[in-house]
Amino acid sequence: MSKMYLELAKRNLQRAKVRSLLAVIGILIGVMAVSAIGIFGESLKAAVLQNFEDVANELIVSPNFQEGYKYLDEKDISRIKKLPNVAEAIPIKSDSLLVESKKKKSYAVVYAMDEKDVEDMFKAEKGSIRLKSSCVVGKRLAEFADIRVNSKITIAGREFRVAAILEDTGARFDINPNSAIILSPEDFEKVSDVGYTMLIVKAESLEKVDDVKKEIEEKINSRDEKVVVFDLKIILERINEAFSQINTFLMAIASVSLLVAGVSILNIMLMSTIERTKEIGIMRAIGAYRSTILRIFLMEALILGLIGSAIGSVLSIAGGYAIDLMILQDASYVFRLSTLLYISLGFSIGVMVSVLSGLYPAWKASRLEPIEALRYE
Known part of the structure; x- marks a missing residue:
């Protein structure tokens, strides 16, 4: 039919x-x-x-300024590194310092990071990433100040050789090196005495982000609200x-x-x-x-x-x-x-x-x- x-x-x-x-x-x-x-x-x-795939499983731990904490405690950083489901924790120091090149003089953000962490997070457009008595410069700052690989710049009165110019990373929510300079922790101590201003914590997976955030808040903020934890999964x-x-x-x-x-x-x-x-x-x-x-x-x-x-x-x-x-x-x-x-x-x-x-x-x-x-x- x-x-x-x-x-x-x-x-x-x-x-x-x-x-x-x-x-x-x-x-x-x-x-x-x-x-x-x-x-x-x-x-x-x-x-x-x-x-944002590379940073989807990241949490940014920063000092709670409203409660009077200016820097992160090194003991707290060590405790966070040992927490379950934490794949990696990258402590970072940052300060705004006077940078001088042959043609420009201006203040720029200077980060202190381990060389391995810089290699994992960023890529060099020119030169190679080396931080021993050297520095790497963000692309926008290099263009603004006409900084080139192997040229010398002065940071807070100390001279460093530029080992690499980093690729433009676009917008980031952890650190933005495009208009900044990165030094090794040892060299950073020669130009600044600030403490740790940020800790980038990478969870083992995206599903573990909430668990890691809860663990950090329970372990570190059990008595005082010492840190603020922000997970990038919310942005996604x-x-x-x-x-x-x-x-x-x-x-x-x-x-x-x-x-x-x-x-x-x-x-x-x-x-x-x-x-x-x-x-x-x-x-x-x-x-x-x-x-x-x-x-x-x-x-x-x-x-x-x-x-x-x-x-x-x-x-x-x-x-x-x-x-x-x-x-x-x-x-x-x-x-x-x-x-x-x-x-x-x-x-x-x-x-x-x-x-x-x-x-x-x-x-x-x-x-x-x-x-x-x-x-x-």
């Missing part, structure tokens, strides 16, 4: 090829818009989050939420085209009902049930939706690829599981809109009385 409904629906659509084609195109465009924009939104979110969650909202908004705008396609199908089906009034009357007169007429019309709407949605889903991959390549200059994000999810979503919405648009015309056709339909001219 279902096969008979399908054949009747196909025959009826073929009788109005132009209108059927226009309906399919409308659905196609709508599905393509929803899926392609969804793919792009997810690609944009992935591209932004990728910049906020970014993820923001992009999800933006993506939903963009897809809602794109869905307007599907609404237009739905109106087109509604119009086509209503026209078909009017044109086939007499035919429906004959079917009803020879014993066709109202449910039969309803199923035939819904089958027609379903066929239009399936064809348009299928073609639109395939083309949305090309659309998403083109948008990513044009805006992000990287189309690799298209080949992700989320792409299939948005294609499935676009396909499902397209079919659903088509069927819903066909409901009223199908119901109207099924309600025609045989005698009145046979009299229709």
Whole structure:
């Protein structure tokens, strides 16, 4: 019986090829818009989050200035390093010091870090990272002061040779070396007497971040609120939420085209009902049930939706690829599981809109009385 409904629906659509084609195109465009924009939104979110992957499992421990603590205690740093689920803890000193080169004199942030930690966290654009009686300089500061590899600069009255210029790291939430200088802890003590101003704690995994944060607060802040612990996972969650909202908004705008396609199908089906009034009357007169007429019309709407949605889903991959390549200059994000999810979503919405648009015309056709339909001219 279902096969008979399908054949009747196909025959009826073929009788109005132009209108059927226009309906399919409308659905196609709508599905393509929803899926392609969804793919792009997810690609944009992935591209932004990728910049924070290296620091996602980090916690920043800093002294609680409001409680009168200016620096971190070395004993507390040692206790944090021994906590479970802590993969690494990097103590950092920082101070704003006068830096002089041949052409510029200005204050800059100077960090004290172990050479191994610098090598793990940053990359040298020029030269090689060496901190023994040498320093490394951030790219923006090097450009501003015209500092080059192997040139000499003076920091708080002491001379150091520049071993490397670091790559631009973009925005960071732990330390920002782009406009700073990094010295070894031993050399830093020669130009500043400040204590530890920050401790970067890396959890063994992203899932362990909350546990590590809780352990630090319980062990170090048991009596006094000595430290403030900030986990970067919160930032990732906020970014993820923001992009999800933006993506939903963009897809809602794109869905307007599907609404237009739905109106087109509604119009086509209503026209078909009017044109086939007499035919429906004959079917009803020879014993066709109202449910039969309803199923035939819904089958027609379903066929239009399936064809348009299928073609639109395939083309949305090309659309998403083109948008990513044009805006992000990287189309690799298209080949992700989320792409299939948005294609499935676009396909499902397209079919659903088509069927819903066909409901009223199908119901109207099924309600025609045989005698009145046979009299229709």
